Amino acid sequence: MNERRVLVVEDERTIAESIAVRLRAEGFTVEIAADGPSAVAQFHAAQPDLVVLDVMLPGFDGLEVCRRIQADRPVPVLMLTARDDETDLLVGLAVGADDYLTKPFSMRELTARVHVLLRRVERAAATPPAIRLGDIEINEAERRVRRAGSDVHLTPTEFDLLVHLAGRPRTVLPRERLLADVWGWGDGNGTRTVDSHIKALRRKLGADLIRTVHGVGYALELPL
Template sequence: MVSEVVCRYLRAADFEVNSATDGPSGLQQAEAMRPDLVILDRMLPLLDGIEVCRRIRASWSIPIIMLTALGEEQDRIEGLEAGADDYLTKPFSPRELVLRVQSVLRRTGQENIPEGVMSAGDFTLDLSAHEVRLRGVALVLTGREFDLLAYLIWRPSKVLSREDLLRLVWGWEFGDLSTVTVHVRRLREKIEADPAHPQLLNTVWGVGYRFDPVPTGQGAVPFSPTGPVSSTSPAGPGG
């Protein structure tokens, strides 16, 4: 079985691993154990991986890597929109999966951003606490959304290509650029008053994205802020 091979390779890489055979038991384990990362098969019995991903993401910001035999672009986008941080199509190399796990946990790009508090316009972002506020209101972001916003705030008014963001935020030298597109869209839904007409996170057509902080007190109001930011910190094997 794929799960047995995955578990064997992850344990060989010094990760502590637990597995579940269906969606409901996987959700129960995630709630009880709060792992550092979830590897999720899209075709789970009883409750499919997309729904499991949505339910996990609604409650926690555990990083999620989704595995699937469905390789069409729309299938990948659906997984990312459900909240997956990464998406791997079967058949895949177990070694590649281990590297993806290490990349997600390491959050390579984040290492280059100075620790402490950054401000841009109405945004205040605390790297140490993994908390971001817009006009003093804490926003609920996933770990990857937090990292993406951190890089954009760190480089205000600078255009970053999707390739740049894939390398800086995900730590990948190459990969599916739709991953960046989906996360930008999800981030806009949380920081823009009107995500369809963004004022803060703007597209520079044919180039990339630019974060334009506006003067304090004149920015867009946050979209449906609901509580303190939720974000996972980097973790090592078995952490």
Template structure:
């Protein structure tokens, strides 16, 4: 049984989400402030986190940053803030999805199911890919540069795997949305740009002489590798 950690200070909302998720077959853990949420996260190692932005003690942004320091656990942000800047901030800091309040329980369950499907897609493989100092272990899902671990969110890892398995081929945003995010994704293709930006930052120690993720203006993205 997969475990969902809800970090939400409005207890009524948290209880409603818990009921819907338990009905779907998930185990649910609840925290009502950011500090408690981080404690429960480390204790229980959940499969996914529903994280409110406006939290007492430690706000959602700081909770997300703390989680991303040592974990790629999927995170869906919950907030009453509908401004696009807040949405982009969450995605840029490594959130896997974003839901604005008010929402209905069925929507949240659908988003949870979709994020968990995406995080598992394409990861159960048996090969290792190596491009100079960059190594991608497709069994353990580990990415290293010169044997140093590279931390990626599940979605970003799925995108990197897709590109790395098809080096020197160009894909449009629409190609990547369909292949990595899936046909059930109904968000903006801006998510591709943000994911590529995060991957580039994570791979900063990978020498450009060995490879890079290129932007081909008007065409899309390419995982370019260079033969010596």
């Protein structure tokens, strides 16, 4: 199997090099960019399988980098934040980040998150046929979603969450279970991550597609 390629976008050289050394030791090919414009250019040139992306960058910030690369092609993004700021986090998830780590973090945790994100994409790529929900068509093999005949751009995590819900229609799935099954998180922390991705799916595919069961979780509603 070809080596997986990771783009690390971080303006603090020591941190960038430390991440690169650890990921290379794990068998990844790693490219580094230190500012927003070079990150986008490197993304187009290297075609990475995953991006580790700091929020605070020279040129333009990581949120803008995330917007631009996700508009080009869906790719898993692990965002690094300097503080646990809910606004930064929610905006990051809204523009296409799949996961986040707050500095300082351990290299062991970062590599574990990278492996989880890549395994999720690989698992989903191996699954077949189209799922139809009214005018929505989910093609798992191609990882494409169409609504009323038009393509809908979803991030990798939004796609995986939608497929997971669609595989269990009308079943109420607790946030903690979604975190475990879709994100691979076992501690139950991070429910706002689930909420943010549900909001994104409703915005892109219709407000009535996913029902909220307050205090419990979410269920996908089948169109009549």
